[in-house]
Amino acid sequence: MDIVQWIIIAIAAYFVVSRFIPVKGIENITTEQAKAKFKVKKVQFVDVRTPGEYKANHRKPFKNIPLNQLAQKSTELDRDKEVVVICQSGMRSMKAAKTLKKQGFKQISNVKGGMSAWI
Template identity: 40%
Template sequence: MSAVFAILFVVIMIFFIMQMSPIGVKQMDTDELRTKLQNKEVQLLDVRTENEFASRSIRGAKNIPLHTLKKRITELNPSIETAVICQSGMRSLKASKLLQKHNFINVKNVRGGMNNWK
């Protein structure tokens, strides 16, 4: 019986760890993003749709919707830090993984996306 509880505990811990930090993708919160933007230390990629971007966006962000990112990836500089944002953090996570596959040096997903931007 204790072996069942131990296995259950391990499974639950793995689940929570996976939720906190997606494997292979660094995270940043919106406060860190704001500081880096003020200091011009990061390029910001917004992967939301053009309509979402037009309704509310962060000054200086480059809008490349996720579905067009593969075709437009050359519009970004792979050698500088890239923060990736969407509405909630899911599309930006996919985009972050794609950028990493294309040898972008320092990619960070903005945790919570525009939902957390104030």
């Protein structure tokens, strides 16, 4: 193989691996760990599902800010407090966590499995 092929393989491998490596400052937590945080005053809870999904099934402390509005509405959140994000499966909430991280939030928790894992 020549050098160009090795470079292409290396770039492709980087993109695949970077999708699965945890982002610094974002913790993946279980639904049980999320429930335990309900008692902590310095934690804010955000559900990034659509308003329809949220209305059909949600948990009390979670505030609905759909993923597509999060970048604009993040000013409604306190950057100095931990943010716990949830969606239906954990995929959109991970995107939300990364968005918040880019906007300067320091402590973010993503609920693994989302509402589908809630018992």
